[in-house]
Amino acid sequence: GQHTYSTGSRTSPCDVHEVGRPWARVPQAEAYTVAEHQGATLRAEHYLRKSRSEPYFNVRVTLNGEEHDFSADEVSCLLPAVTFSTDGTPWAAWIRCFDVENHDGVIDQTNEIECARLEGGQWVREVVADLRYGLQPITGVWGYPGRRRRPYLVPDDRGGVWLLWERKTPHDGNTIACHGVLCGRRFHNGQWSEPVVLIDQRYLDCVPALVGVRDGRLIVAAQKGVPQHEHGRGEVAVLSVEVDSAPVLQPEGDFSQWKTVVLAKRDWSLPQERHLQLDGDDYQLVFGDPHTHTALSTDAEGDFIEMLSYARDKAKLDFVAMTDNDYIYGTRVTDPAWRYTMEQDRAWTEDGSFIAVPAYEWTEAHWGQVIPQHRSILFESYDNPILRWYDCGVAGDHFRALLSWIQTTDGIMNTQHAQFALSESDREANMEVCCGWGVYINKSDCFHEHLNRGFRSGFIGTSDGHRRTPGLGGGITGLWVKEFTLPGIIEAFGARRCYATAGARVGLRFWINDAFMGQALARGGPYSARVEAQCPREVESLEIIGDGEVVATLRDLPACFSERIDDLPEASWYYAKITMPGGFPEYPSNIAPAEGPWAWSSPVFVDG
Structure with a gap:
């Protein structure tokens, strides 16, 4: 059949082609890509190296059952894509990711795209795309509901292949005041073209038809941007792009302030004495980040396993809580995704060494006059359900529903942001006084006001990280635990034997x-x-x-x-x-030393 997409007075028909499903928040570690050509099969996936001293990912490409591994020293290779060119040449592309630091002590990552093609029995590798614009900070950088770290490869029926990627514009635009730009480079006759702009309109989550470019046209499925006042993601549009007339992509942004670092080999300063006797009990000091995000949050990036590995083996935390947004910008953490996070948290937890706390973020925009009324929900076990604020319906008191529901679980709550309203619930544990968005307690009276009104709440620090740097994003928590276990972590939070720092241990x-x-x-x-x-x-x-x-x-x-x-x-x-x-130094958005x-x-x- 035919689908049409109307732009003003023009309606363009196009054939329906198979595309990916970018709008279902499938955990990325479960994803792989497959291509076929005249009986040949190509598959690619990424995997974490086994050694904790090398917390990096490799890409494995399987061609007709034969495995080919791709790696790089002190670099992660992630999120691969594969295709065959029309002459049968196998192609693969992936994200290369390595750690960087600026002169203020802010830590981030540089992302680029590397491609490989099989020629004469040998794989030829080249770095062909720079992903820093719209992703790596210059002064500020905000979230983006699209996919900035997802390469695509498609064939061109006239020969060669196209590498495609999406970037956010403007670079430092607010999450709801930005859109995606679909970029591309064609490889043909042994060389790469200049990068070009294929789509630069109010779209995001661009996904190409797997058949690729035909007669100079590329079919792309994309979503319209979402205004702030609307619920749900935008409509899906099917766009037809004339690739030969696309303008050249101009280089933008000065990223010279960033220098490559090797976090896996860095020894973070730790207190030598981490034990305490208190009221006849022995306690141990552990450090962690109880509020950070992965790609399961609409406006963040980072494979779930990638972030767990980063927290344990680069930031060298003792515990972490991946608190992805329950529902925001029209996208929810689905029940399967929630079960996946608990399964991975359980698998990564090793008592006495590293605790992955099952958690999510209650992302209610407002409660009466309180804007926002977010909470980090942390659980003591790995078999709890999730209650999303949007599941409570459009009418009624969502937050009161949360207070009733959490009593049926083993969860506790920590506040978020500089403004909030504490309740009388005994599950209200601590207030987040600093994070990567700002040192709230130095600026807001909200914390002292709640204490003066008789609320008993502890203090925690977090990254609230949206930049794939859990534990190194501007805040962590010190926790005095009786047992270095998940129940021990939750008990210490509930007893408020915790303190906040702006990142230093x-x-x-x-x-x-x-x-x-x-x-x-x-x-x-x-x-x-x-x-x-x-x-x-x-x-x-x-x-x-x-x-x-x-x-x-x-x-x-x-x-x-x-x-x-x-x-x-x-x-x-x-x-x-x-x-x-x-x-x-104070940066706009989610950036801090x-x-x-x-x-x-x-x-x-x-x-x-």
Whole structure:
């Protein structure tokens, strides 16, 4: 049959061709690509190397049952595509990804596309596309609901193949104020053409027909952009592109500030003493990122396994929670995808070594006058269901439905962002005081206001990462656990034996009298603070905050110290704030140095 797509007064008919399914958020590690040509079969998939000291991915291409592995030193090869040219030449393409750092200590990744073709029994490899524009930061970079890390290969019936990829424009455009540009390069007669722009309109998630270019035309399925006020993704359009008249893609952006680094070989500064005796129990200090994202979130990238490997083997975290958005920008985490995340979290968890916490983000845009009302939902086991805010219907109180539902699970909740409203639920555990989007507690009164109103909540730091850098995106959490297990992680969060840092792995212990952070003591002075810290560098200041005011300050302390401050004024809650020297440049969007200069203990509360 025929499908038509109308643009203004022009309606263009086109044949219906098989295309991929980019709009179903299938976990990428499950994906592979297959091509056939005159009885020959070509298949490709990526896989993680076995050694934890080499946390990189390889691509395996299988041609007629014979395997060919592609790798590169200290580089990941991911998300392959395959095709045959019309003369039967096998082709493969994949993303090359390596780590970079700028002069401010921000860590990111460079992505490019490498192609390989089989000639004379040998694979010829070439890097042919630069994916940094719209993906790697210059000043700021925002999320994108399309696919910036997904190459495609299609044949041209006149000879050769086309490499296709999508990029976001403008480079630093807001997630809902941007669109996709489909780019391409043709290989023909032994050489590559200049990159060209095939589609530059309000579309995203462009997927080509697998038959490729015919008579100079390429059929592409794409989705229209989604205005902010609309629910659901845009309509799917079928577009016909004349490839020979496409304009040349002009190079844009200065990325010279980024230098290649090898994170797998970096030793992050850690406190030497990570054990504590408290009330007759032994505790261990672990570090993790309890709020970060993968490609299962519409506006983020990163294969789920890729992000677990990054967190464990590059950031060298003890635990991580991949908190993908339940429903945002018209796309949800499906039930199969949710089950997949729990299966992978379970498979990657090794007690005493690394804990992958099953989690997701409740992404409710507003609750009454509160904008937004997001929560990180973290579970104590791997068999919990998911409740998406949008599943609660258009009417009624979604958040109250969450508060009732979570009581039927073993989950807890941590806040997100600089504005929120805590509830009376005993599952409300901690407040996210800093992340890659900003150091909220330095700017917002929301945290102190909730404590002054009697809420008892701890402090956590996270990356809220959308840039594929879990644990290195501007915030982490220190957690004092009885057991280095998933139940032990959740118990420590619930007991608020946690503290936030802007990324640096500070060892921090804080007491008021005999009450440790997260605990409460009976009212009646005198009040003394005791702070023990192990920092990666000397300390500029130690502040004790009580009821929102600085009640004591010590300056110019060594990197490791133990201090007691007596005769504090009476307050209903206290916490410690450490400031180390060094700048902390503020970027727009989800960009922050990996090791910022602050740490905040969870409060100690005073009863009565």
